[in-house]
Amino acid sequence: MSEKLVSQFLASDVIVVGAPLYNFTVPTQLKAWIDRLAQPGRTFKYGEKGPVGLAGGKKVFVAITRGGVYSTTEGGQALEHQESYLKAIFGFFGVTDITFIRAEGLAMGDAVKIPAIAAARKQIDEAVQGETLAA
Numbered sequence: 001m002s003e004k005l006v007s008q009f010l011a012s013d014v015i016v017v018g019a020p021l022y023n024f025t026v027p028t029q030l031k032a033w034i035d036r037l038a039q040p041g042r043t044f045k046y047g048e049k050g051p052v053g054l055a056g057g058k059k060v061f062v063a064i065t066r067g068g069v070y071s072t073t074e075g076g077q078a079l080e081h082q083e084s085y086l087k088a089i090f091g092f093f094g095v096t097d098i099t100f101i102r103a104e105g106l107a108m109g110d111a112v113k114i115p116a117i118a119a120a121r122k123q124i125d126e127a128v129q130g131e132t133l134a135a
């Protein structure tokens with residue numbers, strides 16, 4: 001299973017990840033997938049100067065959802081280990097081209113949720129358009 005997942009990851013040019021915030025971090029299932037990818041000699045290695053990512057050249061889109069709002073305050077940013085963790089681990093694998101699509105405040109009532117979803121959809125449209133123009 002580990003070999004199948006890491007091979008699939010390495011062979012992919014574009015990867016889309018769905019990442020809800022569970023207890024301030026990523027869900028167990030997503031962490032389990034990442035743990036299968038994190039293999040020395042496949043997605044990273046250690047050189048004389050420290051870690052080297054081996055899985056560069058990919059485009060990763062991450063759809064982030066959250067019940068509360070974390071992005072607008074320092075306290076919130078310090079508390080979330082979802083976006084910050086995914087940025088760190090994909091960076092560790094050598095992936096630098098990451099686009100985060102963020103919908104937060106989804107449990108805070110329609111007054112927050114509806115505009116948050118609309119903003120996320122707009123971000124998706126812009127990201128897709130950017131890719132089409134780049135192609």
Ligand SMILES: Cc1cc2nc3c(=O)[nH]c(=O)nc-3n(C[C@H](O)[C@H](O)[C@H](O)COP(=O)(O)O)c2cc1C
Pocket residue numbers: 020021022023024025065066067068069106107
């Ligand atoms: C087990 C569990 C833990 C959660 N923990 C958090 C959390 O720590 N912070 C937060 O803002 N939302 C939390 N949520 C809310 C989810 O992030 C939210 O439900 C998810 O982003 C998807 O939205 P949806 O329920 O509308 O599909 C949690 C949800 C579940 C099921």
